[in-house]
Amino acid sequence: MVHAADPSAADWPAPVAEGPVDAAVRLPGSKSLTNRALLLAGVADGPSVVRRALRSRDTELMAAALRALGHDVDSAGDDWVVRPAGAGAAPARDAVDCGLAGTVMRFVPPVAALASGRVGFDGDPHMRTRPIGTLLDALRDLGVALEGGPTLPFVVAGRGSVPGGRVVLDASASSQFVSALLLAGATYDAGVDVVHEGPPVPSLPHLEMTVAMLREHGVDVADPATSGEPDRWRVAPGPVRALDRAIEPDLSNAAPFLALAAATGGRVLVRDWPRTTTQPGDRLREILPLMGAGCELTDEGLVVTGPDELVGLDVDLRDVGELTPVVAALCALASSPSVLRGVAHIRGHETDRITALATELGGLGADVTEREDGLELRPAPLHGGRFRTYADHRMAHAAVVVGAVVPGVEVEDVATTAKTFPGFADVWSGLW
Ligand SMILES: O=C(O)C1=C[C@@H](OP(=O)(O)O)[C@@H](O)[C@H](O)C1
Ligand SMILES: C=C(OP(=O)(O)O)C(=O)O
Missing domain, CATH: 3.65.10.10 (Enolpyruvate transferase domain)
Structure with missing residues (x-):
């Protein structure tokens, strides 16, 4: 519980x-490393191990969210094992509790869109006020069917695949909007090409964390550091390799x-x-x-x-x-x-x-x-x-x-x- x-x-x-x-x-x-590691393990091409995972409310919510999408997460010990259900799997349950975890509310919906079925999202009372509408609009632009918003609660109507492609959004309210799209991007048919327009994106180290972890999973990412193009991140479609990693x-x-x-x-x-x-x-x-x-x-x-x-x-x-x-x-x-x-x-x-x-x-x-x-x-x-x-x-x-x-x-x-x-x-x- x-x-x-x-x-x-x-x-x-x-x-x-x-x-x-x-x-x-x-x-x-680290919460940020653990929840990225778990999410990436959920879309990977085989079982992954997350060693020294943080066990806390936010990471248990992420594990529960992955289970709701049909993935198997064994979190009994310090080293958590994630066995992904595979693309197009039917959700095991239809509700994800985001609690007060930004990483769950932002990172899970783009992955829920890959399931075959409806997945509802809600959270703590204050979570219903935290920004998410910009990300939901971006997901709609990428071909995801969504009901509700612009804040929690909302429903992602998963269709087993997502077209993907180019999307322009204002991520000045949260870097997690961009991280969320990049973390799921390799699993979308055309990958993602994410462009930020607006006041500066905050928390840039967290975006570097997202890009670094994707690359560790063998994903092809172009970011401002490699392309020289500010505020643009591209993720090529392709497999996310399963990984055995330790958390700092x-x-x-x-x-x-x-x-x-x-x-x-x-x-x-x-x-x-x-x-x-x-x-x-x-x-x-x-x-x-x-x-x-x-x-x-x-x-x-x-x-x-x-x-x-x-x-x-x-x-x-x-x-x-x-x-x-x-x-x-x-x-x-x-x-x-x-x-x-x-x-x-x-x-x-x-x-x-x-x-x-x-x-x-x-x-x-x-x-x-x-x-x-x-x-x-x-x-x-x-x-x-x-x-x-x-x-x-x-x-x-x-x-x-x-x-x-x-x-x-x-x-x-x-x-x-x-x-x-x-x-x-x-x-x-x-x-x-
Ligand atoms: O991606 C992440 O793991 C996080 C990104 C940051 O969010 P914001 O960009 O919304 O500040 C940070 O504040 C939060 O604690 C964790
Ligand atoms: C902003 C934070 O968390 P969240 O991941 O819920 O956005 C935080 O931990 O400071």
């Missing part, structure tokens, strides 16, 4: 660090742990940090030093050491929007002003993260102003209080970072972190 977090659970007092924290942590696998630790979920070192002037090691990766969390190695922290990639992992004085920063986070909550928490603790810009799209994340951060950090005394595309923060004395999380795992991460140095922060529904990291609160409170 896949459960939403329990909204009636008691608030959680964030553990306070009396001094610099010295800790080491090994993190669960989730570097975005490393953010609160590394921020703990920065906030307390301590030292935190995140083990097994990959030397090369497409994960946006790797950019923490650039962002944290801008705030005065030391960052060293060692054979053991990434070591962050906190500065004597945490300073503010002026930074464009468009590529790494999911890091905004934790970066904002650090900015609220900094001794000089900060501007976080380029993240208008995170208003469409698990919650409107710009308003949520302004409200909740402000509630703890932070001097914070909302911008249309981000936040401005100025130094101010913080105090304890209740920090609402709005079913957003990364709001909980922001809360515990502030709570580590400001006594009396009560985190609402810390269990919401199970979206990408079950047991987060236990790991966090065991650090010091």
Whole structure:
């Protein structure tokens, strides 16, 4: 069973660090890598293995979605095995629960169109507000029959195959619109030729992740880096080779742990940090030093050491929007002003993260102003209080970072972190 977090659970007092924290942590696998790996395994030409898969609400929802499409997913151990049903298989059930997982709501419908039968999609109440209409229009343009929209719920009427071809869309609200089309593209009759027109696409590392993983499956992809054509991605039709792959630790979920070192002037090691990766969390190695922290990639992992004085920063986070909550928490603790810009799209994340951060950090005394595309923060004395999380795992991460140095922060529904990291609160409170 896949459960939403329990909204009636008691608030959680964030553990306070009396001094610099010295800790080491090994993190669960990446949500973004796991859900791409599972989806690609579902359209592959044979059984695939996903080693060290993340087991969390979002990935269990992806596994359940694949089962709903008729694929066999054995997720009993750490290494998950996916046996695809083959093109044109009839869906085993007619409903996919997207929960609050953008990767499920965006990545699964293009693949559901390959089934022979109707597949319904719905999710948590807030999921009915997250953007998807642009992707549904693009799928219609590619020859997919759809009912409903422009938000959840909707139905994909699978016909066993999809014509595919060229499509123009505005993906400024979410990179996942493009990733979704590319991940399914090789299975469409004519492949896909996806052109973005509009304000910049956010989260570009996630698109690089999509392209890299497709190539690992033997798929022929032309992207802006190889073709020199900005905002255009082409996927040739052809087989998606089955693969045995291992999942890297989730570097975005490393953010609160590394921020703990920065906030307390301590030292935190995140083990097994990959030397090369497409994960946006790797950019923490650039962002944290801008705030005065030391960052060293060692054979053991990434070591962050906190500065004597945490300073503010002026930074464009468009590529790494999911890091905004934790970066904002650090900015609220900094001794000089900060501007976080380029993240208008995170208003469409698990919650409107710009308003949520302004409200909740402000509630703890932070001097914070909302911008249309981000936040401005100025130094101010913080105090304890209740920090609402709005079913957003990364709001909980922001809360515990502030709570580590400001006594009396009560985190609402810390269990919401199970979206990408079950047991987060236990790991966090065991650090010091
Ligand atoms: O493709 C992915 O795995 C993701 C892409 C990003 O979405 P947006 O482009 O909507 O920000 C990111 O924020 C999300 O957490 C995961
Ligand atoms: C935006 C996020 O998730 P999703 O995959 O649901 O879009 C996130 O994890 O920060």
